[in-house]
Amino acid sequence: MGIFKVIEKVSCKESNGKIFKLLLRTVDNYLIEETIGYIHIGNIIKPLIKGSFHNYYHTFVCVSTQVGCPLQCKFCANQKISFVRNLSTSEIVEEVILAQNILGNLDKNSIKEREVKYGGVGEPLFNLTNVIKSIEIISRMLGNDTSFILSTSGHPISKLDDLIDILKTKKYYEVFLHVSLHASNNRIRKYLMNLEEINELFERIKLYIKLVRSPVILNYLIIRNINDDPKYANELSSLIITNGIQNHTIVKLSIPSFIGSIFSIPPPISRIMEFLDVLRSHDIRVFLFRSGGTSIAAGCGQLIAREQPQ
Numbered sequence: 111m112g113i114f115k116v117i118e119k120v121s122c123k124e125s126n127g128k129i130f131k132l133l134l135r136t137v138d139n140y141l142i143e144e145t146i147g148y149i150h151i152g153n154i155i156k157p158l159i160k161g162s163f164h165n166y167y168h169t170f171v172c173v174s175t176q177v178g179c180p181l182q183c184k185f186c187a188n189q190k191i192s193f194v195r196n197l198s199t200s201e202i203v204e205e206v207i208l209a210q211n212i213l214g215n216l217d218k219n220s221i222k223e224r225e226v227k228y229g230g231v232g233e234p235l236f237n238l239t240n241v242i243k244s245i246e247i248i249s250r251m252l253g254n255d256t257s258f259i260l261s262t263s264g265h266p267i268s269k270l271d272d273l274i275d276i277l278k279t280k281k282y283y284e285v286f287l288h289v290s291l292h293a294s295n296n297r298i299r300k301y302l303m304n305l306e307e308i309n310e311l312f313e314r315i316k317l318y319i320k321l322v323r324s325p326v327i328l329n330y331l332i333i334r335n336i337n338d339d340p341k342y343a344n345e346l347s348s349l350i351i352t353n354g355i356q357n358h359t360i361v362k363l364s365i366p367s368f369i370g371s372i373f374s375i376p377p378p379i380s381r382i383m384e385f386l387d388v389l390r391s392h393d394i395r396v397f398l399f400r401s402g403g404t405s406i407a408a409g410c411g412q413l414i415a416r417e418q419p420q
């Protein structure tokens with residue numbers, strides 16, 4: 111338990127000893143989850159000690175920002191859970207403290223990069239004040255080798271405007287924006303996420319790049335028979351090119367890595383490669399991603415909030 115004592119650890123599951131899922135309980139008895147872990151990034155020879163190798167690690171913590179989520183995207187485990195409330199600043203900070211208790215087993219000098227991702231349960235823009243306050247506290251707590259990822263649907267757009275306003279002045283912490291797009295038009299976005307406003311969203315991404323001077327990751331979960339047609343790769347390329355942001359965006363083409371419903375079935379690999387090739391033919395930067403930790407239901411879209419302990 112950390113000094114804030116606003117949440118407690120209920121259980122910890124582990125996958126390959128490198129990815130952990132923590133089940134946490136708030137003082138008002140709601141359950142939330144977070145994923146934490148580390149990646150070995152290399153053995154580096156210590157120059158002063160002849161023949162000595164040193165292991166280096168990248169650690170990550172994927173925190174939840176709400177109990178339940180108001181958005182209820184069709185491919186997300188929270189789709190069937192009602193939204194309850196925002197997490198407080200202290201609760202979000204406590205998630206990171208509890209994670210450090212586990213990751214703290216790694217030698218401090220071995221950790222080269224720390225990443226705190228606001229990508230667990232909840233849409234961070236709905237809880238922007240507490241998210242930003244928690245970033246300020248965590249960056250002081252963990253030091254300047256920590257970067258922050260804000261993973262957002264971009265909704266509500268007015269809150270994205272507020273985020274741009276907050277981040278456009280030089281900060282002592284670094285925040286990277288990951289936008290959950292998953293569609294190249296309003297029809298599919300409405301179907302998958304109950305969101306539209308795709309043109310307004312791209313206008314804000316363009317503004318973010320200009321004012322915050324930081325690249326943006328566009329996350330596209332490619333789902334069989336829903337958004338995997340190559341014509342959508344052309345449509346997505348056109349959105350990126352007409353907004354003039356191809357040099358400052360990277361498409362993260364996420365392959366569903368667990369079967370939960372028809373919204374998490376990956377297309378055949380040939381279809382994925384076709385989609386990728388269309389994007390590349392337009393000079394769009396793209397990489398393939400498959401979430402880890404799915405064997406313990408700790409992957410992207412698998413974290414969940416529950417109302418009562420089980």
Ligand code: SF4
Pocket residue numbers: 179180181182183186187188189230231232233263411
């Ligand atoms: S994917 Fe994110 S925004 Fe969508 S319902 Fe799940 S937690 Fe909410």
